[in-house]
Amino acid sequence: MIEVYDLQKHFASGFIKKRYKPAVQSVSFAIEKGETLGLVGESGCGKTTVGRLLLRLIEPTAGKIVFDGQDITGLKHAEMRKLRPRMQMIFQDPESSLNPRMKIGESIAEPFRLGLRGRCSKSEIRNHVQELVDIVGLNQEHVNRYPYQLSGGQNQRVVLARILAINPEFIVADEPTAALDVSVQAQILRLIMDLKRDFGLTMLFISHDLEVVRHMSDRIAMMDKGRIVEIKSSKDN
Amino acid sequence: MALLDIIKLRTQFPSQDGMVKAVDTVDLLVAEGERLGLIGETGCGKTVLGMSIVRLLQPTTSIEGKINYKGRDILKLKEEDMRRLRGKEIAMILQNPTTSLNPVLKVGDQIAEAIRLHQGLGKREANARAIEMLQSVHLPDAAANANQYPHELSGGMRERVMIAMGLACNPEFIIADEPTKGLDIKTKMQIVELLREATLHKAMLMITHDLGVAGSICDKIAVMYAGELLEEASSQEILNDPAHPYTQGFINSLPSRGLLPIPGTSPSLICPPSGCRFHPRCRMATKTCEMKHPEMVQIEKGHLVRCHQFN
Incomplete structure (x- = not known):
């Protein structure tokens, strides 16, 4: 589904004399269709950078990213935009991922309104939203609320509903439960599974918690100082 | 002997939707040299309980009951006396070092401030002592770090600064509120080790939702839910043989214990559920649980539980 060859990213700092800091150094891996690859490492090891590079939210310094057989490294903005609905990201902080001025229902309806799922009438959209709200375990009463009126766990459910509305094939989940309590974390992780x-779905699951990654993934990639040091099956040890 | 004896503490504050009963009739005892972990989900009132002890809450908050510290009721102290106690005898390590530290003051100066106020040392001596404190929490280059601003330090280093600040005046009782929140596992283990070392012969109330952390430092654990305590026992017992269905559920939701969530969400503190507050989410709930509020009962020596199945 997704293949990465010798991916590199350097961040520049300094104004006159630029200094380059390598965040990701020659990272290569592949994720099969329907597989979850866990990416573990300490904070600052470059795991979030890898996730962002895969979706081309940031540009790689060098390397190649192949999505579903197509090299997306050199794609232009417009071409990339056509691909974006097929790949989505779940961020750490659900509240800042949602538009604070949009009601939950509007947020979930947005992909339908934009026509990402073909033409929909208003009543069709309403039905779709209702269905998604049920799937992620929210109540219909939440539809008319704003993100600040919901808890962190509920907002992460909204994010998931919105992602399902887009109907992607590949998801990058970047510490989706870092801001949540243990018991809520368990609920959200179960829901993602x-x-x-x-x-x-095919997924890259990023976390610093090896125990969590072991539950979520088929294979685990260990990252340290910008490099992948080991990839193994999560059944091992 | 009891260092801190909390009796029927009720802390409430007004909000737009009504009175928030954040702490509802809590009895809690911390013995001298004892480390107690206070466990609970976000919004269960555990931070408000900690803040009630040091009286750092909004003036609109109503606090009832007694908090006896060394036999004296803290709630009756004048603000001036309270200020003398706070930081010197009872230290609070606040959660979220990023927002708790003053962003425009060097960290060394922030620590020295408390030392000057409470111990009457001069500026130079206080600064030297601040550097000593930073050394004691194992900052790599204490003298240089003292001259840095909070934003120049990493999350783990900032947490160390918070701990250094808390311990600066050699307090007898330490309240640590979520000291490991937002840290990655390696840093978390280092902070746990540091706290264990620093509180070796001191009393501590550690507020956290991380059972693993509480279990590895604390002698005793109290479990809080919707403003009240549901269970209290030795750390060993809570981790290996929890009695309350909520505690069991909480433990089973840990990734290392099966990642099995408790259904439902934590209740509102404005109008908590009738009867047992946990009954809407409890797999063992009966009619009684819905109607009658359970009392805390002792099921073994030192093991208290608030659940009808033990009555």
């Missing part, structure tokens, strides 16, 4: 199974 169920959705992944039911919708046949």
Whole structure:
């Protein structure tokens, strides 16, 4: 589904005399269709950078990213935009991922309104939203609320509903439960597992918690100082 | 002997939607040299309980009950006396070092300030002592770090500064509020080790939602839910043989213990559920649980539980 060859990213700092800091150094891996690859490492090891590079939210310094057989490294903005609905990202902080001035229902309806799922009438959109709200375990009463009126766990459910509305094939989940309590974390992780199974998603799951990654992934890639030091099956040890 | 004895503490504050009963009739005892972990989910009132002890809450907050510290009721102290106690005898390590530290003051000066106020040392001596404190929390280059601003330090280093500040006046009782929040695992283990070392012969109330952290430092653990305590026992017992269905659920939701979530969400503190506050989410709930509020009962020596199945 996704292949990465010798990916590199250097960040520049300094104004007159630029200094370059390598964040990601020659990272290569592949994720099969329907597989979850866990990416573990300490904070600052470059794991979030890898996730962002895969979706081309930032440009790689060198290397190649192949998505579903197509080299996306050199794609122009417009071409990339056509691909974007097929790849989505779940961020750490759900509240800042949602538009604070949009009601939950509007947020979830947005992909339909923009026509990402073909033409929909207003009543069709309403039905889709209702269905998604049920799937992620929210109540219909939440639809008319704003993100600040919901808890962190509920907002992360909204983010998931919105992602399902876009119907992607590949998801990068970047510490989706870092801001949540243990018991809420368990609920959200279970939900992600169920959705992944039911919708046949392919996933890169990024976390610093090896225990969590072990639950979520088929294979685990260990990252340290910008390099992947080991990739192994999560069943090992 | 009891160092801190909290009796029927009720802390409430007004909000737009009504009175928030953040702490509802809590009894808690911390013995001298004892480290107690206070465990609970976000919004269960554990931070408000900690803040009630040092009286750092909004003036609109109503606090009832008694908080006896060395036999004296803290709630009756004048603000001036309270200020003398706070930081010197009872130290609070606040959560979220990024927002708790003053961003425009060098960290060394922030620590020295408390030392000058409470111990009457001069500027130079206080600064030297601040550097000593930074050394004691194992900052790599204490003298240089003292001259840095909070934003120049990493999350783990900032947490160390918070701990150094808390311990600066050699307090007898330490309240640590989520000291490991937002840290990655390696840094978390280092902070845990540091706290364990620093509180070796001191009393501590550690507020956290991380059971692993509480279990590795604390002698005893109290579990809080929707403003009240549901269970209290030795750390060993809570981790290996929890009695309350909520504690069991909480432990089972840990990734290392199966990642099995408790269904539902934590209740509102404005109008908590009738009867047992946990009954809407409890897999063992009966009619009684819905109707009658359970009392805390002792099921073994030192093991208290608030659940109808033990009545």
